[in-house]
Amino acid sequence: MTVRIRPVIGKRDRKRFVDLAYTLNGGDPNWVPPLRMEALELVTPGKNPFYEHAEQQLFLAEREGQLVGRISAHIDHLWLAMPADQGGGPGIGNWGMLEAVDAAVATALIGQAEQWLRDKGMTTAMAPLSCSIWEEPGLLVQGHDHPPTVMMGHANPAYQGWVEALGYSGVKDLLTFEIDITKDFPPLVQRIVSSGERNARIRIRKVDKSRFDEEAALILAILNDAWSDNWGFVPITPTEIAHTGKKLKPIVFEDLIRVAEVDGEPVAFMMTLPDLNEMTADFGGSLFPFNWIKLLRRLRKPRVKTMRVPLMGVVKKLQATRLASQLAFMMIEYIRRDSVADYGATRGEFGWILEDNQGMRSIAETIDGRVNKVYRIYSKDL
Template sequence: MKILEVVDKKSIQQFLDITNLIYKDDENYVRPLDIVVNEVFTPEKNPFYKHGSATRFIALDNDGQVVGRVAAFINEKKAFGYEQPTGGMGFFECIKNQEVAFLLFDAAKEWLIQHNMKAMDGPINFGENDNFWGLLIEGFSQASFGMQYNPPYYQAFFEAYGFKTYFEQITNKLDLTKPFPERFWKIAGWVVKKEGYSFKHFRLKNRDKFLSDFETIYNDAWQFHENFVPISKQVLNDTIDKAKSFLEEDIIWFAYHGNKPIGLLVLFPDINQITKHFNGKMNLLNKLRFLWMKKRNVMSRARVVILGIIPKFQKSGIESGLFWHLKGAVEKKPNLTELEISWVGDFNPKMRVLQDSMGADFSKKHITYRYIFDEDKGSNNRASTIPRDTKS
């Protein structure tokens, strides 16, 4: 058994193709597009390289067959904001063999130690937490685009190695064929008629304004998250560029008080319902297939990627107003029958309450783990809870 760092075209392809072995009998698995995974590890494509670094490893058995993979990375803007410098590991895949799993964890750990880290979180992404984040432990149904999926046996590997739960992530779903609770719509109807409030959906032709508004809302609304780092407009522009082929303008909504942006709701159609047929490849033929299936409205699910309200306007019903306007857009798309709200951490009780108020049902649970290299020099405490009242 040996561990190799991914350094050339052959090992890059091996890193990608290991999923064919791990998930060959799993009908729920959707292989992420190779181009999406590769861009995470391409400095010219991933802006996180401006303040971080990353590497990848594969594990080979004695016959030279790839039996596992892992990545390790450091986001310097976050790494030094914890009690101990903390890096990340992710993109973990492994056959059902604890020895292989531990060798991969060791490879990530040693690389991070060489780069002065004292702990690692995982499985996470070298990027924003809306993609490839957390280990799935409940709800092993087909994942939506960007959501993490893995075999159930991975949990035992992580916990036997010494990873401890840092926070839990809950994904809920809304059946759009059923009405929201009456109280929710009463609040929404009151908010949308209230003087001074307005709601607008995203338009690509005005992307610069909307992305500036996004930046304003995000950097205010997320300020109470542990180890908060403001989002940059470059990251937002990159996200829109990658999503242009499938985003729908009228299911991305912004709320305003006067001219001030105060809230946003971002949904993306679940392109996994199409790309599940592509085995990770977006070649010319699959691009044409994608356009054809998209036109046929085969996507029945959309994912709520972000929902946020700036603190001053929280508990004012703005979320209900955003969903009120979203409802009008969704009614024009009869193919959309389900919304996935993914994901909400156990450190965010306000958002949990909001999901309950909408009548959302449980769908999945993920865990983000933390592993302290030397427990005498760090703490395995859970992530800090966001205060319920942040209006002041």
């Protein structure tokens, strides 16, 4: 049966693009329906600041009059400006948001995305990215047996084979680590933390939510410095900082985000979020008519199983020093204690972490973390 691919045009098509994910994944017990309003915002120019430095085309697949798949093709001009050794450079385009009922549909969709990139002068497809590296990068290739945490993706296990059959090869794996946070960390970590507590130069403080904009700017300044040499790094723009801050503010809790200061200078941070997916999994993707009331109640004092650490960074001048590791362990330990005592959490998740980021992998492994999910970014010459 013929698969017809057509571009998304207008609000009605964008809504159908978003709704299709709920239709195709509704039977997967480990897929968590995102809030529809946020999913729609993600693909709407004017509402997502990603489009200030990127161009994108969404596509829908139809067969016998029924929607059977979707994909996005896009070019991030900040990605094109990245050095080649960090995964960027001229000619690299992306696709993402793939959903398909079978291999034939996936093949047609990816083929259409590739052609759109070729027509724009791109010579390589690096994917999936949905949409930015800061949103949901990579295809889930390990860990389909449990739900993703907040701001992480999920995918049909069959997608890996369908993508690789089209000539795509993995270029980078992104790992998440899970940790039992009800147990004390190993004695070595406890000694490192105790040593830091005796060092008068070190201060680990909670963020001050009453100065939210100022604190957000401070954290993102450290982030842009700390991550600037990482593979896949794209600077976060001022508009994206404001947009992300507005989205995250309701799930920001002062005791779950720490800033490390040395001699009064902020040099590191650790951001932890209660797993919003646990709080919204029963909403079916909608806040209306009464789910918004439930969410407000749940956010007043979250009781969650899992805490996720999406972001952590130490300024470059301290990286690869013993002090950097000490600051990291101190922030992790303080947040672990509060997560268990104040939120009833039993599990932590770190990530994503680049597969070759030995410093962060070492920290995760030292606190007895184990890899629970792997997201793979692929590449193919066009």
